[in-house]
Amino acid sequence: MSETRTVRVELGMRGYDIRIGTGLIAEAGAHLAPLAKGRPIVVVTDATVARLPLSALEHSLGQAGIKHKTVTLPRGEGTKDFAHFARLCEEILALGIERQTLLVALGGGVVGDITGFAAACLLRGLAYVQIPTTLLAQVDSSVGGKVGVNLRAGKNLVGAFHQPKLVLCDLDTLATLPLREFRAGLAEVIKYGIIYDAALFARLERDLPKLLQREAKTLEGIVARCCEIKAEVVGYDEREGGLRAILNFGHTIGHALEAISSYGKYLHGEAISIGQVAAAELSAKVFKLPAADVARIRALFEAAGLPTRVDLTPAQRRKLFSAMRLDKKVSGGEIKFVLAERIGKVRFGQRVPEALIQEVI
């Protein structure tokens, strides 16, 4: 097999490897064979995934002697709703699956989240593997076992914790990713710097041009570091009893923005870019995050080509705040925030008066 980096998610019986490298899909059959255990598997993908990765995967499965069937979802965040989820479950069941059937999600975050949730629920739990094909899915959504679908009321309001058996991050898939989507993925990459690793943040400031050119070695190092951070956080706190909440930096406002724009206008990464800059400003007000750090944060998102502000009508603003109150992080009627003390260090569960939130949006 080709040279790959491996990051282990330490979760005891539910622990698993994330493998990061080039050419991984072309050899996926060899990685999947121990998990398929001689049985036919089901690949779920969507119309966004280029023909190339899917044919490479199918070819590799054939070489490894793994029979498979493929289910293709329509593209886009709209696919992550209940109606599509129900249809996906019916479709997978119609293939004649059993409790030992392995599901494989090939695609971006939407495919991974909905397939993972199907795996969590079908026959009360099937094993599954993530093969994320976007930067955002590779550094974030494919790792950690949070799966689910959106309701009209908000994002991921119905879901489960269901860990995959393996994650294959094939960096080749990033080469053909549309620029807008690649940039959206950078929003999660920058987040890891802010919440956990000041050195990563500085490296991003320095290497951003190389990253935007998608230089293979730079990408590999950055993706692997992000996966390491996520694996470490999830390994401490699988079900978000505490620490894991730091991963939601910028997400309270971000999710609400996505919800009120009906998951259409903003990509997830764009929404949380706006959300993170707002959270940084809140942090300056509440925690004395240095103004210089706020400026560096804003500048890095801007350099990455991401939006950092939003203009809302009074009606949209009201909708935004009521969406925020529906967020999973609400407790005792108060909206809790992750706030930064400095770049590389955040605290979760911070109460913020609504007036302050109004000021920064």
Place this chain on the structure above:
Amino acid sequence: MSETRTVRVELGMRGYDIRIGTGLIAEAGAHLAPLAKGRPIVVVTDATVARLPLSALEHSLGQAGIKHKTVTLPRGEGTKDFAHFARLCEEILALGIERQTLLVALGGGVVGDITGFAAACLLRGLAYVQIPTTLLAQVDSSVGGKVGVNLRAGKNLVGAFHQPKLVLCDLDTLATLPLREFRAGLAEVIKYGIIYDAALFARLERDLPKLLQREAKTLEGIVARCCEIKAEVVGYDEREGGLRAILNFGHTIGHALEAISSYGKYLHGEAISIGQVAAAELSAKVFKLPAADVARIRALFEAAGLPTRVDLTPAQRRKLFSAMRLDKKVSGGEIKFVLAERIGKVRFGQRVPEALIQEVI
């Protein structure tokens, strides 16, 4: 509080009590207060539940100072589908729940299964309590954490393992249960005798008239014994890696019968009554279950007023077998059965040639 029996489900951190007795709903507030932790709770019920238990529960919550909101589902097994599940989730979310919100299921198996699944998925997991109001739900579906909904392809094909925090079996609710439903519950009661406890089976043969008159002391002893058996089995094998499969005695054929009649013609208990008699006949063919035991099994179901045979057209028969192949218990393409060696002792995971199954239906 009134005198109650308590059966403990031993599942470590996820362990919980089943309380069995009369007058439990009227004092539910006191039982629920430690779980509600001062927060408003959500009660889910359906139109089948008599006005009395719901008002008793609401009164008791009021006395205990627990605020609540009630969501009422339409009645019947048809309610346990994806569309109703999605609507229930949206409706509960619209009440402004948080991760600490407690759900309470007041009703029969359908209410318990769909509410439990909503609890498993909403905000990726809420705590919930079962207050089963039918015999079937008290002895079976409310205990053990199997929750889910039906798909067109079959029963409970989408679901989760999500244990309740408490089960309250108020025997008063059984007094007004329609006769047909009470009898359907007896199908699960008899099952415990067949799979686990020959003495229980003999006691049922003896006490059936008192049971059918719903004599309080008899009911209490029988319901408690059934809960004990279920708790013991689930305590050994929460996620059905092995032993728990014995609880599916009669269910492979029973579920398929329900699926092909679109969850309308047969109550669950009626379908598994037919399924258990067929499984007993298969057991006689494959395991040498004594013919006398088969006769006792059939006679007890008949004495309970339950159907023990079904007449199918050739087209229905074909549908039945294809529904059976979709069952969760299928492995390696083979339909696995729970078969009896003698009354009180069964074995799971038994392969049975399809020709033999054809003979007994």
